[in-house]
Amino acid sequence: MGEYWYIRPGLEESVNGFFSAQPEADMALESQIPEKDFNQAGKGSAEVKNLLKRLGVNPGILRRVAVAAYEAEINVAAHSLGGTMMCRIYDEFIHIIFKDMGPGIADIEQAMTPGYSTADEMVRELGFGAGLGLPNIKKNSDALHIHSERGNPTLLEFLIYFMSDE
Amino acid sequence: MITLHEYLMEIEGTNHTPGLDPRGIILKGGYVCDMLSDVMGSAREGLAWITIMKHLNTIAVASMTGVPAIILAKGNVPEQAVIDKASEEGVCICSSDLDTFSLAGILYTLLQK
Numbered sequence: 001m002g003e004y005w006y007i008r009p010g011l012e013e014s015v016n017g018f019f020s021a022q023p024e025a026d027m028a029l030e031s032q033i034p035e036k037d038f039n040q041a042g043k044g045s046a047e048v049k050n051l052l053k054r055l056g057v058n059p060g061i062l063r064r065v066a067v068a069a070y071e072a073e074i075n076v077a078a079h080s081l082g083g084t085m086m087c088r089i090y091d092e093f094i095h096i097i098f099k100d101m102g103p104g105i106a107d108i109e110q111a112m113t114p115g116y117s118t119a120d121e122m123v124r125e126l127g128f129g130a131g132l133g134l135p136n137i138k139k140n141s142d143a144l145h146i147h148s149e150r151g152n153p154t155l156l157e158f159l160i161y162f163m164s165d166e
Numbered sequence: 167m168i169t170l171h172e173y174l175m176e177i178e179g180t181n182h183t184p185g186l187d188p189r190g191i192i193l194k195g196g197y198v199c200d201m202l203s204d205v206m207g208s209a210r211e212g213l214a215w216i217t218i219m220k221h222l223n224t225i226a227v228a229s230m231t232g233v234p235a236i237i238l239a240k241g242n243v244p245e246q247a248v249i250d251k252a253s254e255e256g257v258c259i260c261s262s263d264l265d266t267f268s269l270a271g272i273l274y275t276l277l278q279k
Contacts, residue, residue: 038222038223039222039223042223042226042230045226045230046226046229046230046255049229049230059211059232062232063210063211063230063231063232066229066230066231067206067207067230067231069230070206070226070227070230071206126202126221126223127200127201127202127203127205127219127223127224128202128203128223129203130201130203130204131203132203132204132206132207133203133206135207136203136206136207139207
């Protein structure tokens with residue numbers, strides 16, 4: 001079974017507390033990401049970006065949320081049979097969850113390596129598929145969790161705090 | 167820092183998004199790349215993105231990263247659907263006949279003054 005966890009140093013207690021309690025969110029958004037539809041992919045990220053902007057989240061954090069969410073949406077469209085993006089907004093952070101319909105990541109550590117990609121020609125022609133998506137999600141997240149195995153659906157979720165410095 | 171308007175004058179650029187005023191867009195740098203994945207990791211507010219990529223995802227990448235202006239090199243002109251999307255997202259999309267090397271060089275020179 002493939003499991004990947006990253007938690008920004010210093011946030012372990014808060015992140016672990018959140019994942020064990022899984023409290024009710026203040027606000028939630030959900031959108032669909034169809035397979036290989038690169039125009040639909042991005043709509044969920046745009047929606048959440050606009051909502052956070054209205055809520056007064058600072059531009060640096062807004063950019064991190066938008067970039068991480070868009071990378072994940074492109075990944076779902078490029079590599080899976082389609083999936084769902086769910087955003088849960090809390091006072092201090094946003095939790096975004098991507099669930100797809102498979103076929104899973106064979107080796108998560110390899111997929112996390114910058115430059116490694118299994119993207120097809122169509123994805124590369126659009127200018128994606130450089131093997132930078134997952135590392136960029138990690139760079140912009142305060143916590144990242146991936147659960148995947150070959151032949152099964154993938155779960156990718158991340159947290160971004162509204163008050164963090166980076 | 168310069169305005170996008172000053173830059174467009176130097177590169178004989180055309181703004182395709184008339185609803186956005188290049189005089190009000192401040193540039194403090196640029197980013198030159200056709201690989202959207204790389205732009206996602208490095209582009210940010212205040213940069214002009216010089217590229218030949220002109221499809222809808224180009225606009226989405228600019229919007230997500232906060233890039234205020236896209237400069238299409240070598241006379242590339244986007245389709246109307248792309249222009250509409252750019253206007254909607256507040257991303258100024260422009261074209262110039264110059265190649266990316268010249269476009270980057272001119273921007274760099276202007277910013278050094």
